[in-house]
Amino acid sequence: MTDDIAARLRALQAADLPVHGGRTLAYVYDSGLAEVDEVARRAVASFAGSNGLDPTAFPSLLTMENDLVAAAARLLDAPDTVVGSVTSGGTESVLLAVQGARDAHLATHPDVRPAMVLPDTAHAAFHKAAHYFGVEAVLVPTSADFRADLDATARALDELGERVALVVGSAPSYAHGVVDPITDLAALAAERGIRCHVDACIGGWVLPYAARVGREVPPWTFAVEGVTSISVDLHKYAYAPKGTSVLLHRTAALRRPQFFASAAWPGYTMLNSTMQSTRSGGPLAGAWAAVQSIGDTGYELLTREVFEAVDAIVAGTTDIPGLHVVAPPDSTLIALATDDSCDPFTVCDEMAARGWYVQPQLSHGAHPATIHLSVSAATRPHVPDLLTALAEATRAAQDAGPVAVDAGVAAYVGALDPTTLTDDDFDGLLAAAGLVGDTPGDDGGLALPTRMAEVNALLDLASPALREAVLVSFLDRLQRPTGWPA
Ligand SMILES: Cc1ncc(COP(=O)(O)O)c(C=O)c1O
Structure with a gap:
């Protein structure tokens, strides 16, 4: 890298949240171990160009993937029958858990629209899966302690009957940090012959060590009968660089619908275990290096x-x-x-x-x-x-004092229809909220304030559907080509 490019990259990065230092309490997970980060960074760089598309062409990647799956299986009390895959992150693991459950369900109920039953605290990745795969997400309100309500879950399962392809619990939920009653959820699922996925994307690499160092941890692993799959991210509490998660299935048969093969064209036969096809070996090698160099003793200490x-x-x-x-x-x-x-x-x-x-x-x-x-x-x-x-x-x-939303702006928001939100509506909202650039000669682009309380208070007034529509317009406005450096 020339000094000039490195300097420009550093300049770009200057506005980002710090990844290290322990003062960023979302998005990043910092072990504080500079030498581990360095080993992992070098591993990412060494394997950045390797392609996980074909495990026979890059056997190193297959070995590292199987090593990481084995490490996760050991941690999560998995039986010998367990199999797994490394994915690009929590969302991909969740997507695949839902896709696999859907396809298995469709194989036996071809004329039924599949549904999944989940507490209303489950991660938004399940809503994305519902959207992508045409599975109905049936949300069950949580109890006063923010955990899945078992009676309400049982009622939903009984009402939906044979439509249910999957029951979901979190270990823990992102928003409130509590573990759902997995033993009971899994039993409700098993009684009915339904798959049960535990989303331990965020807790999966820290809760087992918490138990080892003597903390009280509610049961949630494969030791719980009826749990059929678990997702656990390496790029969270395994303190690996971004881009890896593990999805484990209790048996190979449960994983089978996750595989995709296509020989229906004149090129190579596409054969994938995850959603990506070409996938960089960088994140996988980075995770392998981080997990190896921290090791069990290191994770206990970090925990x-x-x-x-x-x-x-x-x-x-x-x-x-x-x-x-x-x-x-x-x-x-x-x-x-x-x-x-x-x-x-x-x-x-x-x-x-x-x-x-x-x-x-x-x-x-x-x-x-x-x-x-x-x-x-x-x-x-x-x-x-x-x-x-x-x-x-x-x-x-x-x-x-509590932030107050201007009555006129609140009325404007109240009148917006998320199903028909236009660019003009979005412009009107930006203008009403004072979020339009006012530099002479600018094109009315976004001028985000450094303080976000007013914006969040405004969004808080909106329905979830309107929040989604407004934020999609916002992202659409952000993602526009800019001046590529000459
Ligand atoms: C419980 C849970 N599931 C899934 C995800 C999605 O993970 P990712 O952001 O890696 O896609 C997260 C992310 O925070 C999470 O906390």
Whole structure:
């Protein structure tokens, strides 16, 4: 890389959230181990051009994939019959779990539209799967403790009858950080001969070590009878570079519908175990290197560290007036809520002003708006600073008072129809919310404020369907060709 290109890349990266340092509490997972990151980075670079399309052409990739699946299987109490694949991330693992369940179901019920039953806290990746694969997502409200409601799940299963292809639980859920009652969910599924997927994308590589270091962990692995598949991301709590997750199935027969082969053209026979066809060996090698170099002892240590941080944040929050933990965390995710004296969105902005990224979560149905923290091992030494920042940010949010949406803007939003939202409507919304660039000569492009509380408060007023429509318009506006450097 020439110095010039490296400098330009660094300049581009300057506006990004920091990946290291333990102060970014969503999107990234930081072990704090610089030497592990370096080994993994080199592995990514060495295998960036290798192609997982054909395991016979790049046998190294097959070996690394089978090694990672074996490591995941050991961690998740899998029987000898287990098989698995490495995918590009949690969403792909979830997509494949749903696709496999759908295709198995269609094989025996060709005339029935398949459905899956999931708690309303399940990750949005399941909604994407429903959308892609024509499976109806039947959401069951969660109990007061944010966990799947078993009676409501049983009722939904009985009502849907033979339509159900899959039951889903999370270990833990992203939004509230609690583990669903997997033993009971899996039993409900098994009694009816239905597959049960545990989405442990975010907790799967840390909860087993939490149990090993003596923490109370609700059962959720293959040790639970009736669990047929589990997703666990390597690019989260295995602290691997971005781009890998593992999807495990209890038996090879359960995985079979996941495979795709096509000889229906004159080129090579396409043969895939995941959604991608050509896939870079980089992320796989990076994950292999990270898992090898951290090792069981390293993960136990990192798990002790991350839970020290979680416990200290939970305990410290009780001393911050106006802020509380929504549910005692089962894993490494914490959801915080505010009382009426302030709003969570302003707290997030105030945290950003103090160098901390915490993630706003909009209200949804019975679930209040909250602040999400994915805690990493690297956060532990900074917990006292984090708690000081949280206390200051909450006080500043209280001084500012709950963010108010202008009545005219609220009325404008209230009148928008998500099913017919046009570019003009979106422009009107941007103008009403003061989000249009006003630099002379500019083309009315987006001018996002550094403080997002008003935008989040506005979105919070909108229905989920309108949020989706507005944000799709937003992304459409963001993704436009710009001046490619000459
Ligand atoms: C529980 C759960 N499932 C699925 C996903 C999707 O993972 P990814 O963003 O890697 O696609 C996430 C991401 O946070 C998650 O927390």
